[in-house]
Amino acid sequence: MGRMAGDQRAARPRLVYVVPHLSETESEHFAHIPALLAALGERVDVAAAVERGTPPARLPGVRLLLRVPGRGRLGRVLGTALTIHRCARAGYRTYFLRYSTLFVIALILTRPLYRHRILLWRSGLPDVREPEQRKTLGDRARDAVNRATARLVHCLVTGPETMVPRMAGLWGVPRHRMRLLYNDVDARRFTPLDEAERARVRARLGWDEEEFVMLFVHRLSYRKGVRLLTPLLGAVRSAVEDGVDGADGASRTRVRLAVAGDGPERARLAREAADPALGGRMRLLGAVPNRDLPELYAAADCVVMPSYEEGFPRVLLEAMASATPVVTTNAGGSADVVGAGYPYVAPVGDLDTLVAHVRAVAATPPAERRALGLRLRERAEREFSPERVAAMLHALL
Template sequence: MTSYRPRAVFILPEYDAATGSHFSYIYALLGDAASALDLLVIAERARGAIPEAAYRIRAQRFAFGPLRLLELFVLLLAARISGVRHAYVHYSIYGGLAAWLVFGCTGGRAYYWNCGMPWLYRRNRFAEAAFRFVLRHAILVTGTPGLAVTYARIYGLRPDRIRVLPNGIDVDLFGAAARDSDIRQNFGIAANAPVVFFAHRLSRRKGADLLPDIAARILARMPRAMVLIAGDGPEREAIRADMERRGIASGARLLGSVPQRDIAAYFGAADAFLMPSEEEGFPHVLLEAMAARTPYVATDVGGVREITPPALTPYLAPSGNSERIAEALIDLLERSANERRAIGEIEAAWVRRYDRVIVRDQFIALFTK
């Protein structure tokens, strides 16, 4: 006899089975949750072939905005008529509007995930109005209690209409992959040379414009150090030119995009991880650093302080201050290997609360309680 599974629709802005981004964690979460939920995943855009999965995937066909919105509305309406009670939208504003209209207005539930600092960046007038409408009429899901309070204050939301759901990671799998790293050998980096690693989109939002100055400050104090920069984005060429102008290109390497399946090895090779973002919500990269037992320096923005072990909060720096960020990194790198290992052990214990299995159960509880 098959046990009952609550039915839900999950709307993704994009589906790409070969993604190099943290969307791979969402796919894993959905696969884990499919044992307890009957899931239909609607992808607004899809790249490549859609593989078989534990859940059904439907890729939208239309690219033109109004037609895509109409198509999404029809898909959601069909699901609602068939008895589905829950819709969960990952960031998409138009997905949030359609989910509220079909589910929120007919006795179902429309959840809307948003986790960041959207109040820092203004959209055009229509998009901003639509975003605020979705926040006020759907059930907001965000990453930390502190972010929930901030969203409620800035957007005038009722606290009882907000849920907290952390991001998750397979702690054991990522940690094992990090420990099996051959990156130093591949790049010819000496075993005792300090290595700093950055992995994020090369954009100003992620503090990428600060990387040349941070790297220059580290290399001025520690000439044998190596700064490895993984990622791509609009700041890439400006970063390259700035590093060449400063004469540090041999000590700071642009790696380009690194596939998500390979990223753990870079964390494993690093003595410290760097996240200089001006805006964050609940960054997966810090979960990865902790799972890899790699101490990190990050900017004190969004939910970063809430997910950071107390032992590492002295290494949270103000956003935009490359001098403070570099000094914190140098302090970490000058600590003994035993001291850094002790920090890594603290991280490994702390990140357990965000293990994939725990987050899966919290996600399922949204639809079953």
């Protein structure tokens, strides 16, 4: 019996999952990776190579946990090569990477020596940029490196469905070398709050129960639609607070926008938030650790994502798992994520439609908003659980 179990374990595929950054205070979406690794460990012998951050001493589901050593450019190059060597000696020959340019280049260069297999995730459109920004020589060099690495790996992995042909065309990769993989969300961590707990969280955040609170969670960049936030707030305030959406024409409620994130547009947004015309209704929360986001999502009335560019946005997954209605654009694969027939998806850059959608959510009775949120949560649990995504990744091996 013991020998049979050992034979079964020996037959399991082995995978090195390269983690770009991991720490307890992680504010990026890499905080989702541990839940996926735990689910993946039920099917695969997993090694995790953490490039930066302060990972824990162990991760559930991970048999071999490596911290890539080295400081500075040369130190990181040597540390990456050493990590690849250690993985090879431990019998690991297949790698899955997200956005780890140095690591994937090192894998390509050492492939003749170690014969490893490389699965590279990419999603999103890098050419979306500010109207005033021109493509620099550095941008062109990065594009050339990204195009070369996409063509030299074993397969390019992306999702959701809409992004498969777009990524194939963008990076010049034949369709037979493209693979579909979903992003995941842990619905045990991102979950709705009961009425009493929700009231407590809103009180701590300074949100009145009668307020309609919009929440933006993302990088503060042009690509994520940050420049649309102030006109969006102004238009929704004007419509809702002036009674346009009220059945009796009277003023209904106050509108507030909370912004979680950091990035190059923060200074611009801070100036706009300080404008007396907004009446102090926009609050910038800064970068919020991912571990603290579940309460924020669950306490809000609506999550807005006015992005010009997306791939497979985890912001939508987090909001959906929290049972909070979302208003989004159809950037990238966003419409795939919320599902066919979801009513609050606007064309990219269409401020009027975004405003109309937020007004519609604000005018929806609370019980109906809760029902809409719960339908989104059911979709997140069914389609995007770590267990389902682990099964998809296992199938790729």
